[in-house]
Amino acid sequence: MKLRQVVPWGFTAIVAVLIGNGVLSQLTARGLTNTVNEVMQGYRVQTSLQALEQVIVDLQLGERGFIITRDPDFLRPYQTAQSNLAQEFARAKTLLQNEPAQLQNLNELEALSNEAIAVLSNNIARVRNGETPSSEELIQGNQVIEQVRVKVAQMLQAESQTLATRKDIVTRAEILSAISTLGGTLLGTLLGLSIVGFVIRQVVQPINQVTLAITSSSTEIAATVAQQEHFATEQATSVHQTNSIMEELGASSRQSAEQAQKTATGAQEVSQLAETGIQAVSYTLEDMSVLKAKVEQIAQQILHLSQQTDRIGNISELVTALANQTNMLALNAAVEAVRAGDSGRGFAIIAEEIRKLADQSKNSAAKIGVLVSDIQKAIAATAIATQEGTQTVENSLKTAEGMAQTFTGVTTAISSVALNNQQISLNAQQQAIAIQQVVSAMNSLNEGAAQTANGISQTKISTQKLNEAALDLQAVV
Template sequence: MKSSIGVKLWSSLLVVLAAIIIVGVAAWTNINKFTESEKAIAHALDVQSQLADVLSLLKDAETGQRGYVITGEDRYLEPYNNAVAQIDNRLATLAQTVEKPETKQAIAQLTVLADAKLAELKETIGLRRDKGFDAARAVVLSDRGKTTMDQARGIVTELNKKVVAALEARNAEAEANSAFTVDTIVIGISLTALFVLGAGIFLNRAIVGPLRDLTRVAERISVGDLSVDAQVVKRDDEVGALNAAFIRMTESLRGMAHVAQRIAEGDLRGSITPVSSEDVLGTAFATMTQNLRQVNREIAEGVSVLTASASEIQVSASQIAAAAAETATATTETATTVEEVKQTALVSSQKARYVADVAQRSAQVSVAGRKSVDESMLGMQQVREQMEQIGDSILRLSEQSQAIGEIIATVNDLAEQSNLLAVNASIEAAKAGEQGRGFAVVAQEVKSLAEQSRQATAQVRTILGDIQKATSRAVVATEQGNRAVEAGTRLSREAGESIRLLAESSDESAEAASQIAVSAQQQLAGMGQLAQAADNIKVAATQNMEGTRQTEVAAHNLHMLGQKLKQVVDRYQV
């Protein structure tokens, strides 16, 4: 078989495609014929329907004419008027619908007869309207309209027969095309199925069978079984080439498996020759064998060095372990001392914080005292101002008392003069006798008033004397109060200055105490970090001691490993 698999596949597919094309062309042709038959049938039915409409309109017109002729009432003309309005359009449409010349000629005759019938109906209606029933009846009895109507019916009947004949012919043709289409499709599908079955059997024998055998061999090789052999197939196509490639691949894998077996047994003297420059696996296998030989030599040399070094490391590890134990002991003592110092720093930090708090409160108290002194000074200033106002008021009161004394003296003089005037009036009244008796009474009253004025003036003078004495004492007290206020103001100013100095000193003390507390806190933090570092050093020293012990054990194990590696390397032959 010299044809390739592609040629075989394409040949089978082309045969199947040709069968499908033949069936498709036959079916398409028959479907087109069937479609044309359906169109012709629809056209014939349309012509038949339009002929029936024309004939029906003529009948409606004749019915309307008869009703009017009999009754003479216009309402019976409604069918006639509807028919006259539609029949011309229907005849024109029918003339455009038909295609055959003989049919067009028959439609033209039908149109002439329809016009004649409508003319006869119109004439009859006009005679009935103008001349009465008898004139119209005479036209009807002449059978002219009946003859025209019979001719029109004859033409419609002939056309219907032709349409029916055409429909029957088209139906028969459609049935024949349908049967032929079914037969073509059935036969074509059957032949196509036979072609497909034959092509499947051919391709199965030519392609699937050999590929199945190669797949079976590939499955055995995929699970590591290289004892299977591919069957030799003498073919020039792709299957033959694939079979030959499988045989070469199997032989190459067997060669590499043999070398791998020797390597597994400790023999590195085997070699692999790559099949070609593109043999990645063979090249990699050959490179791996050569590298294994080189690595084995280097491992043998390294094992010797490793054994000697392991012995030295073991001795050094023992010495380091002893030194690490001593370091761990010293670190433990240092950590204990640092912890004690940390506790002392903690107590100092607490005391410094307490002193800072006390100093802060003292500063606050000093500020409050200074504020109170300022308020006292302000109050003393207000008291001084009020005392000055009181002194001024007392001075004004003293001046007014003196003015009142002068007024009292004047009133006293007036009283004495009034008394004297009353005495004189009494004398004059006594001289006047009976006529001066009323004047004597007035004089007596004036005298009485003068006496009362003198007594009141004496009382006022006494009271004014008491007021002047009290005013003098108030002035003295006011002077003493002013001096006391000035002394209190001076003392408050001195106390405020002392408190200010105390507040400044308290602020400086509080700031110093705060700095001391911060320093103590930082010192405590530093001691905490130092204690933590000491603990970490202690833990690290313990871990180092443990690591040193492990290193000593590892060095011993490394020495033993060197001995084992030397034994392993000695197993391989290079």
């Protein structure tokens, strides 16, 4: 393959690899973002289910406290929980609208909750009427509440399994991103090194050989022309006796001048082809610059994703702090309930449930923190791979700039050769004029004519060498 075929196809392959690598990195980043959103959705569902469970517990605690103490103040948590229950179910349905199985479980949980409210409300009504609920009625209320808790636990277990599956998806996406980024970078590097090696073998070495051939031929031409000049001076005295012979010599000199002119024209065409090669390398540099800008845009998007992940981590820390404060308040409430004796027993139960809820919130926040840390590590690995791809593009740009400088040097050398050939053509024309003035003796004329013919033959051979060297350079470029 020739240089004009290898360079475009080679750089096209490198650009295709880098673009594919960038697109795959972008798709992976989007997949990670979607998975993170799904994980956060799962944690929101768990929080909502825990809130529902807490509302049911508040209903039971309010009912028990009123039955034991017959104090209407204990009905306040019951009434508040009853008013919040519909809101919590509406919120949970909104979160589970894309999960049909969990939504069905939520409907069953709502039916159980309504049944529990009916039993608890019946017990409260009997107490208000001065009656005492039977043990069977109290046990029935406890059984319904326990069924509600079991149903909530089942839904929480299902959400935990879904979260585990999504975490596995995040892990596989991280591995795929690392493999694709590293593979694309290595492939682009190997392609670049292959093109550089081909250019060195097919351009640099042949140009060195052509330069040596042009230098040698130019030296021979200069020596031959000097010798022709010497013999033309000796023949100046006998030009009137050898007009016919001199006309033939003049025709030969004109032919040599025409051949030198053709050689100069060929060298100019080679120079134009070299300039075309410079333009092609320039276009390649522009395309590589555009690619570098695209890779930098990808790096900026990854940085933005990292900032969003940091915000999620801050929110998780805030939830942890709130859970710790809630836990401390629950402990203080429990201490106060102990001090109050039997009258604070119901409040102690409420404080214990609050403490459990705070522990659950703290554990959920810790899980969020671990997940955010894993995502940050994946984003950091992707950013490093993108930076390596940018470095590869910069190295390719430097290589292309070196090729442009090489083509510029070749153009300068060929222009110099064309100028020398034009000077040779001018000298040959001057020799033809000088030959016509030769008036030397016949012996000197014959000897000089023979030597002139030999010199012209040598000039023709040297010119042919220059022509072949120019054709070799054209074939390479």
